[in-house]
Amino acid sequence: MLAFAIRRMFQSIIVLLVVGLVAFSMFNFVGDPVDSMLGQERTDADVERVRIQLGLDQPFPVQYYKFLQGAVKGNFGISYRQGRPVSQIIAERLPATLELAFVSAVLAIIFGVALGIFTAIRRNGWAANTIMSLSLIGVSLPTFLIGILLIYIFAVELGWLSSFGRGDVVDLGWWRTGFLTKSGLLAIILPAITLGLYQMTLIMRIVRAEMLEVLRTDYIKFARARGLSKRAVNFGHALKNTMVPVITVTGMQIGSIIAFAIITETVFQWPGVGLLFINAIRFVDIPIMAAYLMLISVMFVSINLIVDLLYFAIDPRLRLDKTKG
Amino acid sequence: MSEILLKIKDLIVEFPTRRGLLRAVDKVSFEISKGEVLGIVGESGAGKSLTGAAIIGLLEPPGRIGGGEIIFDGQRIDNLSDEQMRPLRGKRIAMIFQDPLTSLNPLYRIGEQLVETIQTHLSMDNKQARIRAIELLDEVGIPAPETRIDAYPHQFSGGMRQRVVIALALAGEPDLIIADEPTTALDVSVQAQIISLLKNLCKERGTAIMLITHDMGVIAETADRMAVMYSGQIAEIGKTYDLIRNPKHPYSVGLMGSIPAIKGDVKRLVQIPGSMPRLNNIPKGCSFNPRCEKVFEPCYIKRSPLIDVGNSSVACWLYDEEYKGAKKK
Ligand SMILES: Nc1ncnc2c1ncn2[C@@H]1O[C@H](COP(=O)(O)OP(=O)(O)OP(=O)(O)O)[C@@H](O)[C@H]1O
Ligand code: SF4
Ligand SMILES: [Mg+2]
Numbered sequence: 001m002l003a004f005a006i007r008r009m010f011q012s013i014i015v016l017l018v019v020g021l022v023a024f025s026m027f028n029f030v031g032d033p034v035d036s037m038l039g040q041e042r043t044d045a046d047v048e049r050v051r052i053q054l055g056l057d058q059p060f061p062v063q064y065y066k067f068l069q070g071a072v073k074g075n076f077g078i079s080y081r082q083g084r085p086v087s088q089i090i091a092e093r094l095p096a097t098l099e100l101a102f103v104s105a106v107l108a109i110i111f112g113v114a115l116g117i118f119t120a121i122r123r124n125g126w127a128a129n130t131i132m133s134l135s136l137i138g139v140s141l142p143t144f145l146i147g148i149l150l151i152y153i154f155a156v157e158l159g160w161l162s163s164f165g166r167g168d169v170v171d172l173g174w175w176r177t178g179f180l181t182k183s184g185l186l187a188i189i190l191p192a193i194t195l196g197l198y199q200m201t202l203i204m205r206i207v208r209a210e211m212l213e214v215l216r217t218d219y220i221k222f223a224r225a226r227g228l229s230k231r232a233v234n235f236g237h238a239l240k241n242t243m244v245p246v247i248t249v250t251g252m253q254i255g256s257i258i259a260f261a262i263i264t265e266t267v268f269q270w271p272g273v274g275l276l277f278i279n280a281i282r283f284v285d286i287p288i289m290a291a292y293l294m295l296i297s298v299m300f301v302s303i304n305l306i307v308d309l310l311y312f313a314i315d316p317r318l319r320l321d322k323t324k325g
Numbered sequence: 326m327s328e329i330l331l332k333i334k335d336l337i338v339e340f341p342t343r344r345g346l347l348r349a350v351d352k353v354s355f356e357i358s359k360g361e362v363l364g365i366v367g368e369s370g371a372g373k374s375l376t377g378a379a380i381i382g383l384l385e386p387p388g389r390i391g392g393g394e395i396i397f398d399g400q401r402i403d404n405l406s407d408e409q410m411r412p413l414r415g416k417r418i419a420m421i422f423q424d425p426l427t428s429l430n431p432l433y434r435i436g437e438q439l440v441e442t443i444q445t446h447l448s449m450d451n452k453q454a455r456i457r458a459i460e461l462l463d464e465v466g467i468p469a470p471e472t473r474i475d476a477y478p479h480q481f482s483g484g485m486r487q488r489v490v491i492a493l494a495l496a497g498e499p500d501l502i503i504a505d506e507p508t509t510a511l512d513v514s515v516q517a518q519i520i521s522l523l524k525n526l527c528k529e530r531g532t533a534i535m536l537i538t539h540d541m542g543v544i545a546e547t548a549d550r551m552a553v554m555y556s557g558q559i560a561e562i563g564k565t566y567d568l569i570r571n572p573k574h575p576y577s578v579g580l581m582g583s584i585p586a587i588k589g590d591v592k593r594l595v596q597i598p599g600s601m602p603r604l605n606n607i608p609k610g611c612s613f614n615p616r617c618e619k620v621f622e623p624c625y626i627k628r629s630p631l632i633d634v635g636n637s638s639v640a641c642w643l644y645d646e647e648y649k650g651a652k653k654k
Contacts, residue, residue: 218427227415
């Protein structure tokens with residue numbers, strides 16, 4: 001297991017190096033940072049000074065090495081537009097995105113798994129069939145449309161929930177949370193549903209498919225033949241086996257929840273890193289774009305790593321292979 | 326001589342399909358006495374597994390009981406709901422499936438599966454149930470059961486897993502075990518051990534066995550009585566000794582003939598020509614008539630009832646008083 005963990009870590013690092021290279025290349029190939037920093041009125045001396053200040057005068061490999069060195073320490077340089085350290089800007093914005101992603105993921109997992117089990121156990125009931133048909137909508141509607149629809153119904157027509165921003169926030173050290181105020185909690189409902197709906201339907205469909213598969217296996221038949229209760233069979237024996245493959249997909253989905261937050265944050269003007277990234281693109285603020293890319297890929301890679309390790313926790317066949325006797 | 330434990334009367338198992346009902350088990354009747362071993366043989370698709378599944382109430386939909394009665398220990402059980410049937414499963418009637426590799430839940434220690442089953446049927450606390458589980462593992466011949474109880478299924482060989490499966494089936498101290506080809510998936514070298522283990526454990530407890538198998542050798546050594554099934558029906562049923570020595574139904578004769586003689590010269594390895602009819606294409610009259618060497622007129626008109634001949638019962642017109650003479654002339 002240790003060997004496996006080390007191998008996976010190694011693969012993760014390679015992935016991050018490649019993403020780093022891509023992010024870094026933007027500095028050289030997308031727009032000219034000096035242009036966007038200095039504006040129209042400038043002297044050659046100004047240009048030279050800024051180039052040296054940004055390290056743009058050095059050869060490519062040296063620049064890349066410095067970039068990586070900085071990235072490891074969380075230092076991505078100075079935002080071209082805001083003139084402040086990128087790490088500081090991201091740190092301010094990250095809690096909003098993480099809170100949104102967290103609520104979406106929890107909703108997606110709880111409802112996805114529960115509805116998946118329900119539709120599998122009651123596979124021919126009308127309720128299950130209705131849920132399955134509705135879930136097709138969840139899979140096929142684009143995120144921004146769902147967001148706009150929800151805003152129209154719950155914010156514009158009914159006026160129950162807010163459609164804009166985070167509501168009131170409270171500072172807990174550097175972490176700015178919306179969980180502690182009523183308006184903050186109300187504000188997160190619509191964006192969280194918008195962001196998590198697709199993932200929820202996906203998780204539901206996968207749980208259902210897996211569960212149906214598992215319910216057909218011999219060990220479920222044998223468990224029933226031993227007179228175990230429905231509960232023990234469905235939730236003890238079937239569900240745990242269903243979870244093994246479901247965990248991969250769920251893990252991947254949590255990664256994409258964070259990535260897709262860009263769209264939801266734009267629709268709801270949610271002040272997170274996704275919105276920051278969209279604005280950075282508009283102003284070719286490359287340090288922020290690069291930092292965002294690195295951040296997202298680190299999250300993706302770590303989530304995958306955790307998912308792989310979860311397998312070991314759940315499936316003894318992987319854990320104990322070497323002690324076979 | 327002994328008390329009847331299970332009585333099946335005219336059992337029908339059918340599948341509704343778009344082109345009408347398919348009858349996979351067609352009016353099967355037999356009895357099993359307490360502590361008796363009844364062997365069931367027949368070609369693949371004869372309806373053996375479905376008969377077993379119907380008894381324990383685990384037919385997979387759309388399959389269903391279409392008629393007849395199943396009476397277990399004096400109580401009619403074919404019309405019970407799943408919830409009403411559940412307390413009987415494992416406690417009164419247990420079932421063992423063909424493949425021990427897939428019969429155990431891979432994610433739980435065998436001890437957890439045993440304790441769960443024991444506690445479902447007997448009121449024991451965790452500690453008592455664990456002690457009982459270790460006893461059971463010991464009885465089925467798992468070495469070092471105190472430590473092996475905490476192992477996962479994949480840490481056992483196929484033969485050992487089938488022993489665990491037997492322990493699980495015995496956990497509720499049932500009166501009847503339906504063993505559906507319990508050794509087919511195992512190495513030839515361990516098949517005999519597993520069968521004799523099952524037989525001995527059941528003998529000690531007075532547990533009856535309905536032993537479904539393709540292996541005539543196993544039946545010959547284990548079963549008190551045996552039934553030969555053909556296309557969803559019982560062709561012949563009687564004492565194992567009689568049936569093997571002196572089969573009466575032309576299909577049984579063919580079946581016995583197809584066991585290669587172990588001793589002496591391999592005189593005949595008869596294969597019955599043709600194959601069993603498909604469910605949607607069962608011939609009128611005796612369903613064996615296309616393959617039967619002895620076929621004569623009545624065979625095309627009506628299916629023969631079970632006719633008592635000596636100690637056996639045979640579903641063949643050859644043994645009907647009315648036709649006996651007719652055939653001879
Ligand atoms: N869902 C189903 N729909 C239609 N026919 C089915 C279905 N399930 C089983 N059957 C049919 O029922 C018949 C009897 O099946 P069964 O499993 O009882 O045979 P068996 O005697 O146990 O054979 P084997 O020795 O191969 O295990 C087979 O002909 C099979 O095709
Ligand atoms: S009833 Fe006729 S066809 Fe059927 S087994 Fe007897 S002789 Fe053969
Ligand atoms: Mg079968």
